[in-house]
Each structure stands twice: as structure tokens, then as C-alpha cells.
Amino acid sequence: xxxxxxxxxxxxxxxxxxxxxxxxxxxxxxxxxxxxxxxxxxxxxxxxxxxxxxxxxxxxxxxxxxxxxxxxxxxxxxxxxxxxxxxxxxxxxxxxxxxxxxxxxxxxxxxxxxxxxxxxxxxxxxxxxxxxxxxxxxxxxxxxxxxxxxxxxxxxxxxxxxxxxxxxxxxxxxxxxxxxxxxxxxxxxxxxxxxxxxxxxxxxxxxxxxxxxxxxxxxxxxxxxxxxxxxxxxxxxxxxxxx
Amino acid sequence: xxxxxxxxxxxxxxxxxxxxxxxxxxxxxxxxxxxxxxxxxxxxxxxxxxxxxxxxxxxxxxxxxxxxxxxxxxxxxxxxxxxxxxxxxxxxxxxxxxxxxxxxxxxxxxxxxxxxxxxxxxxxxxxxxxxxxxxxxxxxxxxxxxxxxxxxxxxxxxxxxxxxxxxxxxxxxxxxxxxxxxxxxxxxxxxxxxxxxxxxxxxxxxxxxxxxxxxxxxxxxxxxxxxxxxxxxxxxxxxxxxxxxxxxxxxxxxxxxxxxxxxxxxxxxxxxxxxxxxxxxxxxxxxxxxxxxxxxxxxxxxxxxxxxxxxxxxxxxxxxxxxxxxx
Amino acid sequence: xxxxxxxxxxxxxxxxxxxxxxxxxxxxxxxxxxxxxxxxxxxxxxxxxxxxxxxxxxxxxxxxxxxxxxxxxxxxxxxxxxxxxxxxxxxxxxxxxxxxxxxxxxxxxxxxxxxxxxxxxxxxxxxxxxxxxxxxxxxxxxxxxxxxxxxxxxxxxxxxxxxxxxxxxxxxxxxxxxxxxxxxxxxxxxxxxxxxxxxxxxxxxxxxxxxxxxxxxxxxxxxxxxxxxxxxxxxxxxxxxxxxxxxxxxxxxxxxxxxxxxxxxxxxxxxxxx
Numbered sequence: 001x002x003x004x005x006x007x008x009x010x011x012x013x014x015x016x017x018x019x020x021x022x023x024x025x026x027x028x029x030x031x032x033x034x035x036x037x038x039x040x041x042x043x044x045x046x047x048x049x050x051x052x053x054x055x056x057x058x059x060x061x062x063x064x065x066x067x068x069x070x071x072x073x074x075x076x077x078x079x080x081x082x083x084x085x086x087x088x089x090x091x092x093x094x095x096x097x098x099x100x101x102x103x104x105x106x107x108x109x110x111x112x113x114x115x116x117x118x119x120x121x122x123x124x125x126x127x128x129x130x131x132x133x134x135x136x137x138x139x140x141x142x143x144x145x146x147x148x149x150x151x152x153x154x155x156x157x158x159x160x161x162x163x164x165x166x167x168x169x170x171x172x173x174x175x176x177x178x179x180x181x182x183x184x185x186x187x188x189x190x191x192x193x194x195x196x197x198x199x200x201x202x203x204x205x206x207x208x209x210x211x212x213x214x215x216x217x218x219x220x221x222x223x224x225x226x227x228x229x230x231x232x233x234x235x236x237x238x239x240x241x242x243x
Numbered sequence: 244x245x246x247x248x249x250x251x252x253x254x255x256x257x258x259x260x261x262x263x264x265x266x267x268x269x270x271x272x273x274x275x276x277x278x279x280x281x282x283x284x285x286x287x288x289x290x291x292x293x294x295x296x297x298x299x300x301x302x303x304x305x306x307x308x309x310x311x312x313x314x315x316x317x318x319x320x321x322x323x324x325x326x327x328x329x330x331x332x333x334x335x336x337x338x339x340x341x342x343x344x345x346x347x348x349x350x351x352x353x354x355x356x357x358x359x360x361x362x363x364x365x366x367x368x369x370x371x372x373x374x375x376x377x378x379x380x381x382x383x384x385x386x387x388x389x390x391x392x393x394x395x396x397x398x399x400x401x402x403x404x405x406x407x408x409x410x411x412x413x414x415x416x417x418x419x420x421x422x423x424x425x426x427x428x429x430x431x432x433x434x435x436x437x438x439x440x441x442x443x444x445x446x447x448x449x450x451x452x453x454x455x456x457x458x459x460x461x462x463x464x465x466x467x468x469x470x471x472x473x474x475x476x477x478x479x480x481x482x483x484x485x486x487x488x489x490x491x492x493x494x495x496x497x498x499x500x501x502x503x504x505x506x507x508x509x510x511x512x513x514x515x516x517x518x519x520x521x522x523x524x525x526x527x528x529x530x531x532x533x534x535x536x537x538x539x540x541x542x543x544x545x546x547x548x549x550x551x552x553x554x555x556x557x558x559x560x561x562x563x564x565x566x567x568x569x570x
Numbered sequence: 571x572x573x574x575x576x577x578x579x580x581x582x583x584x585x586x587x588x589x590x591x592x593x594x595x596x597x598x599x600x601x602x603x604x605x606x607x608x609x610x611x612x613x614x615x616x617x618x619x620x621x622x623x624x625x626x627x628x629x630x631x632x633x634x635x636x637x638x639x640x641x642x643x644x645x646x647x648x649x650x651x652x653x654x655x656x657x658x659x660x661x662x663x664x665x666x667x668x669x670x671x672x673x674x675x676x677x678x679x680x681x682x683x684x685x686x687x688x689x690x691x692x693x694x695x696x697x698x699x700x701x702x703x704x705x706x707x708x709x710x711x712x713x714x715x716x717x718x719x720x721x722x723x724x725x726x727x728x729x730x731x732x733x734x735x736x737x738x739x740x741x742x743x744x745x746x747x748x749x750x751x752x753x754x755x756x757x758x759x760x761x762x763x764x765x766x767x768x769x770x771x772x773x774x775x776x777x778x779x780x781x782x783x784x785x786x787x788x789x790x791x792x793x794x795x796x797x798x799x800x801x802x803x804x805x806x807x808x809x810x811x812x813x814x815x816x817x818x819x820x821x822x823x824x825x826x827x828x829x830x831x832x833x834x835x836x837x838x839x840x841x842x843x844x
Contacts, residue, residue: 080590094762111773191585286800289748304601448783
């Protein structure tokens, strides 16, 4: 059974469209890259999937539940959804609000009521996985852009979400750190996590993404191709290179 | 705490707006001095004003399911300095009144006095005292609580004076219908019981966070501190303001038809004093004095209005001179 | 930092599927969504300010501002229906000059603000009798109508120009201008922060206030960073501490003509009774 399904979903902003008539099925354990020009609907789709907004038209089903305004209005269900779906924002500044990196990563697990030792374990593990151990006692507010991205990912991972949504996670990272993050994401995918990532950087993601959704300027999905299909389609590749 | 239009008589609004002019003048001068030390204060003023706007807009949960909102006067005073906070909050109130219809346009002076002057300065004075006694956080907590409550008290007095200052021939109030005996306890009860604690909690937690994360971005007091003298003067101004309000109000009330004027004056002399209201008693005494002196009531009013304006004018002169010397 | 290219195995807790924990306590984070709603509303309003209709009688900004003040003062000072009637007619005349679409917009906003005002005003005046309630309702709605008309016909730039012409200190005008721009940026930041916080709230928190402290602490630090950047940018552009005076239209006969009804009424009120 599909993990999540979008059926003819549209999303309208007050003056413009965000998504137009989108139908999509995602299975557990997929690694999906969202690509397309600025403002084409990648971020809107991620916001919709995370439950930050609801569709103007159409339905969204996640693991058998219809995610709509009524579902999100129920605080308990909403919190369960947040345990399953984690998101790294494009502007990670808004995501980090604790006084230290360690507290930032511990924020989620602590709420779950885990014992102190387990929380510490998760913090240590997540910081190690994102190569941020040395940032442990730093203040998130004073970190560099790339460091913030890594800490944001660590703080989301600490909740062990099944679905990981990432909005331009590679921005601001050095080439080596980008590689590190992609390797980690691949590892997570192999462990059964579903990863949906918006990115501009085709060269970096073409080797790790298994499925590519390409948006056009009309907020629709222009192409939905697998890695193998993309490898043979040179025109599409050339188009993605210019993004 | 935003007083909307039509709750205060135009005379009160005018008096308070005039009373604010010297305070704003001093604030601008003081901020100019602060700018020499910390140049980024200039853009910070505007940004702090928008921050204050958001603070006043943000609903905070309180037990029982309802919400309240903080004003942030004390917090801003501690973060960017009291004079800068005064200007920033003034701008916030102006934005709210002119562009968002929140708080009256005529009542702008009154709102500015309550929220942009009394609140940050009372709060900041307590914070400085706390700092002196090595307990800045206690000072801040007390300051936030006292600041908002003092502001509420003054707002209550402004509102509660209206039935005494402006009413029709039959005694029906023209503006806020509640006297001091209702307005002051109502404003104070709401703030002493709920809003004060909300303000205190909010102020403390934000301060704690900023202090922990980036202590250097807190407002540093100027090395040559003459803060206390300034605070004294300001408190003097704040105390004088209600006096000015009492004194000049009814002189402005002359605008009404002459009949009304006559009856109004009589009403003032014979109005029943709300029981146990010291302010009411004080007020009564002030006006009986004029009557005893044998002056026509209206002349007494005009004279007292002129006196109030003169006092403020003298204060401006004094403060300006002081600032120039310091530069 | 030298990145470690060797891959470490994932910890076991991260490799098992998530079984959402159901919290027993009811959540009390309603305030977050309520605030998000308010913030979105504010941002929408800032992003699409009400279309300003430059009136067919262009007045200089300072006269416009003065006019608003005088009219409000008049409304507040008079205590008879006849006067209010006259003032309402005066406003009606101005409204007649508005294009129909603007007029509809005006009426919609005005009725809305009147409803809110009446809800606040009514209970407090009820004790004084129904006549007072009606009178105050009329007065308040007339004031709101005038303020609304001002908002509809005056751009923010004009407000600034008007203040400048009335010798408002540069510091205040600049602060007002900066505040307006940054209100949107900080509002956006706060909205996103509450959303991000919401996404990571997986159980009812025991200390909502601590979170709020962190939210606003961060917002302050962010605004401090903005201020430093803005100052650098201002200096780079040769800022000298003065707000450039916009080219204003000099006051001429049109200004005085539009002021005259208000002034005449004011004069009548002041001296008519004697």
C-alpha cells in the first residue's frame, strides 16, 4: 500500500497559485527529489505534506488517514503526524530556537517523555551522524549557515520520523559537507525512511535520488521519472542543469 | 490597554498630547547621544518598533483557556535602553492608530504616555535598582509587573476623570461614563491579577533567553550615568501630567455652548465625591480653591492651563540646556 | 571542519519504524495556531495594502493630516445630533468622489470596524441609557469612517511626508519608515518560527512560556542582526542622518478650500455659543 497519496491537489495563495491539480503516490522507502524553477511549487508541496497547510482542493492521505483541516485541528492527531513527518526548513534560522545545540536536538525526544539517558543517547548519535559533535555547546543563533543546516537535520532526526522532508538542505554547505549529508540521507533511506527533498543542485542529487519530480512554472508536475529513466533522457538532464 | 477614541474628552487628549511633546523632545535628544555610542541604534529603533507591534499582537495562553497579550514596554527598555524604547513604542502606537485602527488617533497622546513612557520607565527604574542590588532579574520581574500596573492605573485615572470633567447639564457623562471608583479598580484588577503576571513572565523569559544566548546585545548603560537625575525629572513629569490634565481640561471644555459651560462649572463644585476616592477629594479641593479666590471659574481654568503649559515649557528649556552642556 | 567521509552505521533506534506515542494530556497549544492565523492576516494585509485612491482633489500631505485631526476633534467635541449630521454630510460628499469599487471597499471595512467598535462600546455605555448608546455609536462610527477614509486615500509615503512637513523629528520619521518595512520581515520570521515549532511539538509542552520566551528572544536577536545589516547598508549608501524630504505639493487654494468647511464648523462651535 502506498504510504502517501495526493489526489488532484491544488493550493492557492491569495494572489497566485501554489500547486495546480497534483496527483502523486509515494511508497515507503522512496528517495524523491523535487526539482524545478523558483516558485514552481516545491516548497508548497513540502508544506502540504508536513501538515503546515491544507490543500485548497483535492485530498491528501497519509498512512490511511485523510490529512485535512479537521484532522489537523485535533491536537493529538496533529502531534502524532509531527512524530511521523520531520521537516528541515529552507531558512533554518526559523527552526532553531533553543539556547544551545544540545538542547535543540534534545527538544523533541524530551517531549516524548523518553528517559534522560535515552535522550542524551539520541543527542549524541544525531550530532555524530551530522558531524556536528563539536557544536554541542554552541549557541544555534551564532552558527554559520551550513552548521545551522546540519543542526536542524540533527534536531529533526532525533524524533526518528518515518518521512523526512528537506527544503534545499544543501544550500550553504561546503561540497564535502553536501556529500556527507547525501550519504547520510541514503543511509536513512536504506533503513526504511522515506525522503523527499527539494533541490536546485542537480549535479549533487542526480546520483542519490531514485525518483525525480520536475515542476514547471505553471505549478504542475511536468515529469515524474526514475533515476534510470532520467539517465537516458539527455534533454531533461540539460534542462535540469540550468536550474 | 489601548484607549480608543471617544472615551477621553478632546480636552484630555489635547492636554496629554501637549504633555508628551517635551518627553518626546528629550527622548529624541537622549537617543541622539546614544547614537554616538552605538550607531546601530538608529535602525534598531524602527525594527524594535515592529518587534513591539508583534509582541502586542501575539496571543499568550493563560490558564483557563483565554488569552492575553504582553506590551513589552519594560522588555524593550532593558533591551535597547529606555529612551530608545520610548521612541520605538511611540512609533508602534502611531502605526497602530494611523494604519491599523488600533487605539484612538485623538487618544494617541494618552496611549503614548501610558505605554511608551510610564511603562518602560517604571520598569527600567526597577531593573536598574535590581541591578544595583545585584538581582537584576528580580528587579526586572518587579519592573515588568509594576510598569504595566502603573500604566493601567494612569489609564484608569484618565478614564475615571472623564465623568467629572465632561458631562451634560443633567449630569450624564459625555465620554467614558465610569468614575474613578469604577474605572481605576476595573483597570487595576485586570492588570494586577492577569496582565501583570503575563507581562512579567514574558519579559523575564525573553530577557533570560537573550542574556544566555547573546548577553552583549543587551542595552549597556552609558559609562557616565546621570540616569537617576533623568529618571527623577521624568517621574516629575509623569506626576505633573495628571495635574495638567486636571487643570487645563475644563478650560478646553469652554468650547461647549455657554449654557453647558455654566452648568458644568456648577456641577464641578457640587458633584458628589465618590466615597473613599482620594483623587476625587484632591480634585474637589483644587476647584474649590479657585472659587474661594473669588475668580470667575473660567479664568481660573485658563490660568491653570497656562501654568501647566508654562511648567512644561520650562522643563523643556531646562532639559535642552542640560543636554547641550553634556555634549 | 574536515568532514568525515567514512560512513558510520545508524544507531538502532533510528532504524526502527516510528510508532507514534499518544500523549494522554490534552494539548494546550491552541495559541500557536491562533497566532499563526493573526500573523498570516497581518502579512496578507501588508503584502496587499488597500489600493490607495489618489483623490481627484489632491491635497498636500500635511493638510490632509491636519484635516483628519481637526475633523476627529470636531466629532469628539460636539454633543448634538445636528452637528454630527452636518459632519456626516461632509464626509458623504468626499465619499461621492470615490470610484464605486473603492466605495464598496470603504463600506465593507467601515462596517466591519464599526461592528467591532460597537461590541466594545455598547456594554460600557449601556448603563447610561439607550440614547447615550445610540449617540456614542453614531459618534464612534463617524470617527472610524473618517479615519478609514484617510487610510483609503493616503499612502504611507504621504503620511511620512505630512509628518515631515509638520516638523516631526527625522529620527521619528525614519523610525516609522523602517518599522513599516521590517514589520513584514519580522512578521514573516515569527510566522515561520511558530510553524517550525509546531512541527516539532510532538507532545503537549509543560512550559509554553519558555517556548514563547525563546521565540521572542530569537526574534529580538534576529532584529538586532537586521539592524546591524541595515546600518551597514545605510552607511554604504551615503546615509547622513537626514530623512530626504519628499517633493511635496505646496499648499495652495485647493488645500485651504478643503480645510475651510472644517474650520468654519470649528469657529461656529467655538464662538457660536457666546
